[in-house]
Amino acid sequence: MSLPQFAYAAPKTLEEALALLAQHRGDARVMAGGTDLLLKMERRKLAPAVLIGLKRIDELRYIRFEPEQGLFIGALARLSDVVEDAIIRAKYPAIAHAASRTATVQIRNMGTVAGNLCNSSPCADNAPTLIARGAKVELVGAQARSRWLDLEKFFTGPGATALAPDEIMRQIHVPCPPGGSAAAYQNISARSKVDISAVSVGVHLTRRDGKCHDARIVLGAVAPVPMRAREAEALLVGTGMDEDVMRASGEMAAREARPISDVRASSEWRREMVAVLTRRALRQAWDSIASAHGGIVNR
Amino acid sequence: MRKPYFLLKTPPTTPEPAEKLAPWAETTVVGKPLPRVDAYERVSGSAVYALDLFLPDMLYAAILRCPHAHAIVKKVDTAAATKMPGVRAVLTDSDTEARIPWYFTEKGPTSRLFDPHCRYEGEEIAAVAAETPHQAADALRAIVVEYEELPFVVDLDSALKPGAPLIHEGGNQVEGTLVYERGDIAKGFADAEAIVERTFRTSCEIHTPMEVHGSVAKWDGNRLTVWDTTQGVFQVQQSLADALRLPLSNVRVIGQYMGGGFGSKLEISKHTVIAAILARKTARPVKLFISREESFLCVGNRPANTMSLKAGVRKDGTLTAMHLINRGAVGAYPGWAGVGSQVADLYTCAHVRVEETCGHINAGQERAFRAPGFPQCSWALEQVMDELAAAIGLDPVEFRLTSIPVVSQRQGGKPYTSTGLRQCLVEGARAFGWDAARGGHRRNGPWLRGAGVAACQWGWPGGPPSTVIVRYFADGSVSLNMGASDIGTGTKTIMAMVVAEELGVALDRIQIEHADTGTTQYATPSGGSKTVPSDSPAVRAAAVAVKRKLLAMGAEQLEAAEDEVVLKAGEILVAGSPDKKVRLAELEGLMNQQVVIGVGHREQNPLDKVTKPFGAQFAEVEVNERTGEVRILRLLGAHDSGRVMNRLTYQNQVFGGMTMGIGFGMTERRVLDRQTGKMVNSNWHDYKIPTAMDVPADLTCVPIDVPDNEFNSTGTKGLGEPATIPTAAAIANAVYAATGIRVTDAPINPTQLASLLADQRKRG
Numbered sequence A: 001m002s003l004p005q006f007a008y009a010a011p012k013t014l015e016e017a018l019a020l021l022a023q024h025r026g027d028a029r030v031m032a033g034g035t036d037l038l039l040k041m042e043r044r045k046l047a048p049a050v051l052i053g054l055k056r057i058d059e060l061r062y063i064r065f066e067p068e069q070g071l072f073i074g075a076l077a078r079l080s081d082v083v084e085d086a087i088i089r090a091k092y093p094a095i096a097h098a099a100s101r102t103a104t105v106q107i108r109n110m111g112t113v114a115g116n117l118c119n120s121s122p123c124a125d126n127a128p129t130l131i132a133r134g135a136k137v138e139l140v141g142a143q144a145r146s147r148w149l150d151l152e153k154f155f156t157g158p159g160a161t162a163l164a165p166d167e168i169m170r171q172i173h174v175p176c177p178p179g180g181s182a183a184a185y186q187n188i189s190a191r192s193k194v195d196i197s198a199v200s201v202g203v204h205l206t207r208r209d210g211k212c213h214d215a216r217i218v219l220g221a222v223a224p225v226p227m228r229a230r231e232a233e234a235l236l237v238g239t240g241m242d243e244d245v246m247r248a249s250g251e252m253a254a255r256e257a258r259p260i261s262d263v264r265a266s267s268e269w270r271r272e273m274v275a276v277l278t279r280r281a282l283r284q285a286w287d288s289i290a291s292a293h294g295g296i297v298n299r
Numbered sequence B: 001m002r003k004p005y006f007l008l009k010t011p012p013t014t015p016e017p018a019e020k021l022a023p024w025a026e027t028t029v030v031g032k033p034l035p036r037v038d039a040y041e042r043v044s045g046s047a048v049y050a051l052d053l054f055l056p057d058m059l060y061a062a063i064l065r066c067p068h069a070h071a072i073v074k075k076v077d078t079a080a081a082t083k084m085p086g087v088r089a090v091l092t093d094s095d096t097e098a099r100i101p102w103y104f105t106e107k108g109p110t111s112r113l114f115d116p117h118c119r120y121e122g123e124e125i126a127a128v129a130a131e132t133p134h135q136a137a138d139a140l141r142a143i144v145v146e147y148e149e150l151p152f153v154v155d156l157d158s159a160l161k162p163g164a165p166l167i168h169e170g171g172n173q174v175e176g177t178l179v180y181e182r183g184d185i186a187k188g189f190a191d192a193e194a195i196v197e198r199t200f201r202t203s204c205e206i207h208t209p210m211e212v213h214g215s216v217a218k219w220d221g222n223r224l225t226v227w228d229t230t231q232g233v234f235q236v237q238q239s240l241a242d243a244l245r246l247p248l249s250n251v252r253v254i255g256q257y258m259g260g261g262f263g264s265k266l267e268i269s270k271h272t273v274i275a276a277i278l279a280r281k282t283a284r285p286v287k288l289f290i291s292r293e294e295s296f297l298c299v300g301n302r303p304a305n306t307m308s309l310k311a312g313v314r315k316d317g318t319l320t321a322m323h324l325i326n327r328g329a330v331g332a333y334p335g336w337a338g339v340g341s342q343v344a345d346l347y348t349c350a351h352v353r354v355e356e357t358c359g360h361i362n363a364g365q366e367r368a369f370r371a372p373g374f375p376q377c378s379w380a381l382e383q384v385m386d387e388l389a390a391a392i393g394l395d396p397v398e399f400r401l402t403s404i405p406v407v408s409q410r411q412g413g414k415p416y417t418s419t420g421l422r423q424c425l426v427e428g429a430r431a432f433g434w435d436a437a438r439g440g441h442r443r444n445g446p447w448l449r450g451a452g453v454a455a456c457q458w459g460w461p462g463g464p465p466s467t468v469i470v471r472y473f474a475d476g477s478v479s480l481n482m483g484a485s486d487i488g489t490g491t492k493t494i495m496a497m498v499v500a501e502e503l504g505v506a507l508d509r510i511q512i513e514h515a516d517t518g519t520t521q522y523a524t525p526s527g528g529s530k531t532v533p534s535d536s537p538a539v540r541a542a543a544v545a546v547k548r549k550l551l552a553m554g555a556e557q558l559e560a561a562e563d564e565v566v567l568k569a570g571e572i573l574v575a576g577s578p579d580k581k582v583r584l585a586e587l588e589g590l591m592n593q594q595v596v597i598g599v600g601h602r603e604q605n606p607l608d609k610v611t612k613p614f615g616a617q618f619a620e621v622e623v624n625e626r627t628g629e630v631r632i633l634r635l636l637g638a639h640d641s642g643r644v645m646n647r648l649t650y651q652n653q654v655f656g657g658m659t660m661g662i663g664f665g666m667t668e669r670r671v672l673d674r675q676t677g678k679m680v681n682s683n684w685h686d687y688k689i690p691t692a693m694d695v696p697a698d699l700t701c702v703p704i705d706v707p708d709n710e711f712n713s714t715g716t717k718g719l720g721e722p723a724t725i726p727t728a729a730a731i732a733n734a735v736y737a738a739t740g741i742r743v744t745d746a747p748i749n750p751t752q753l754a755s756l757l758a759d760q761r762k763r764g
Ligand SMILES: Cc1cc2nc3c(=O)[nH]c(=O)nc-3n(C[C@H](O)[C@H](O)[C@H](O)COP(=O)(O)OP(=O)(O)OC[C@H]3O[C@@H](n4cnc5c(N)ncnc54)[C@H](O)[C@@H]3O)c2cc1C
Pocket: A029, A030, A031, A032, A033, A034, A035, A036, A037, A038, A039, A075, A079, A101, A102, A103, A104, A107, A110, A111, A112, A113, A114, A115, A116, A117, A118, A119, A123, A124, A125, A126, A163, A167, A168, A169, A170, A195, A196, A197, B685
């Protein structure tokens, strides 16, 4: 299928990009890797008059870690950059893992993490872990107006976000993992090994004195936006995280989920998988805290 | 329009070769694992596919398709489109030259090129030729069509109910239920000690070859040249000549490199004729390629089937009766969705009844798809065989071995020219480690492990007509001229190896001209797994004809009798006199003529025998009892396809067939929305064909290398299609071994399997 006609701009600075966006108010779109955007345009779901390519804006291409503040992922960091980044792999392995579970090599070499979030698909693979880890996103508008938003509040519906038409996501910030904490990501497809997730789960756990001190469970692809399973989280806090607790939490998460049936999977199966994947992710995160006991994570 | 070769009742013939060639006793080239002769061209990108063709002044065309499942076109307004920049022609049903009958039954056409009665989503309404592909696409959007939407039906059960929306005036059932019967099934079932009866369903599968369908058309006066993505240039030539009322000799179709078809390119598609008409109208060459999305709708599919199979067995393993009732949806136009042949022929069984009914739905027409009907039948038959074996306490391999026929029960009890089914099962089981793999249930956390087997037979043997010319030049290089297409299977490589075998010429000294109706000899389309068994004997005959002439020249020069001389390593020698010899380069006769030509024809098949390829495949899987995910751990294919001409191309076919079988069994499914009648997954994102991630690294090919010398002079039978027939059933049987669950509906996706596993847990 062919693309609709559009004009293309390739600014070199964020400022220029923002000015262009303001100038074409409502009729322009920014493009990072284009792996979501161009498909939507081919299918005529979007037909912006102007595309503003971000790829030449070098100031947006970075992954930075600051010991006091945590991780900053620039808007042009590609999925494959995140997969391969040594610091992310060491300190935020679940975030690297979620990026590695996104799409295929070819798509990961083009697509960005920011694009994955801004596209706001309910099944975006990178959202659950980032939300579970308490990520915030920086949105900038014309005249360098900047605001920070909890990623959890960023998604407002399938394909819809808190981004104003003249705003660009500059970066994603993930705080330093608290001592004695770990995260995990699990996803599954019902159709084949290369597919969009039919269900995904990101969890974050903090352990104190052998007990679960803090728990966050985020479900993907089972509601209009990535959702916290708060009752399932509540079941964990204060427990020793034995198998029964994790199973009960998984089943609670399954009850909280609001899946639909579509071409990818049935709602029944999705609900069942929430239970399975939540339990798996909890076990994985808890075990990795235990195995790092006395090590860097716990200090 | 002529019917495709496989629907012809009496196949055409070519003249019998002058001599009956004895089978090769031993070979020096044939059978070797040699790489493709065109590998460099294919991987370097220098091979020119039809899509790569850019002719001076060429226009680009595109087709407007009906967005509704069922509608009448009331009005097509092309005024705006005609005036758009770059637009050079617009074609609709109001152009008389486009009023070409299409989709034939025995009684005649059922539709035409741009039929205002659109019976499926994707049906052709208009076409545009423009200076650029984008201008053509934009112009399509500017065409205004007024539709009257009609009620539609997209599943066969509803389509065959009284009161269903009518797709054709005569009703939705394709005329005639086909019944095959031998013996008396009532008697057979009365004799049975165990009976199994089940209903199986398979999904509609789309071919999706890597290369989409398209044509480039160019006129020189009243002569038409078409570069086409086809499996058979002569088939397209014939259809174009019929459609455009041209002599065959005025139509040249070229299809040298092509990127897969799997049956969807066996026959002509409308876009080829549309490209030719637009090229004539504009007096410019026209390129018309359909998009990937269009290719899901309008160039064929493997129809969905519902098969109820009942079978009876005695405790000693004797099959007493089989009764198959099959229903298949052919789509909106004439077609056939029969599956029954293996039920009637694969195993020894005295009492068999097969009833097949086909019907129309509002969806694209079915087309032959790699072993049409056979994987579907295998899905039902081989799962029932598995269940029968369990019912009488026999190992599934053992059980199958009790029922191997040496004659074709379906074709009048004629003996097979060769049958390697027993070796496929026995040698396959040995190589697979079948006994160990079957030993007990094994569990690994939530993963349950099991192994399964399925056997198969394929229907089309191949045969005449085929004519081939081999030219031997003065410098000892060779030109091989044949009409057959190499659809990616290695046809050119194998045919060159046959020439090399007979003439002792190095492969890189052989050039191949092929798949061009203007310059090469007649061959049937490459389909039916019959290219090697049909055309390699003709190639051999042509090479031998050259050899005979060279030997005659040598005998004359050496003053010896013709039966005293032999050709060896580029020299003609006189038997028994070591110093009487002449190098071919010094052969006076050859120098005088500069070229020696041999014509070869495909000999007739033996009349009193039947030829079929056989195979057996083995699968080992792990099933996750909670998620329903299936990991295919390994697959093994043991095939009897006569002589192995080239171990590498042979293995390619077996691995490719098994990969496609994984798609059929595990992931592939056309989804038609009952609310809109439209396909919801007409793209590669949502229609899942297996990728490298879905295919196990552990694939094994076990060739049963027994030449079928009674069948033809190269001892070959077909392989490409049998290799995909039993895969899905073998996987389903392995899933059963792992879980105790019979998955009757293909594909086995995790959603279905998880819910079956949950039901099983509930039952306790
Ligand atoms: C074959 C295929 C497989 C895929 N598989 C997966 C998968 O398994 N999991 C998954 O989650 N996704 C998948 N995707 C979707 C897609 O690849 C990812 O969402 C990717 O991360 C998008 O990034 P991008 O840079 O290409 O975004 P783009 O397409 O460039 O942009 C996406 C959207 O975000 C907006 N946008 C991008 N960057 C910014 C910014 N900095 N500020 C404001 N708005 C912005 C764009 O305007 C657009 O609306 C797949 C896509 C394809 C084609």
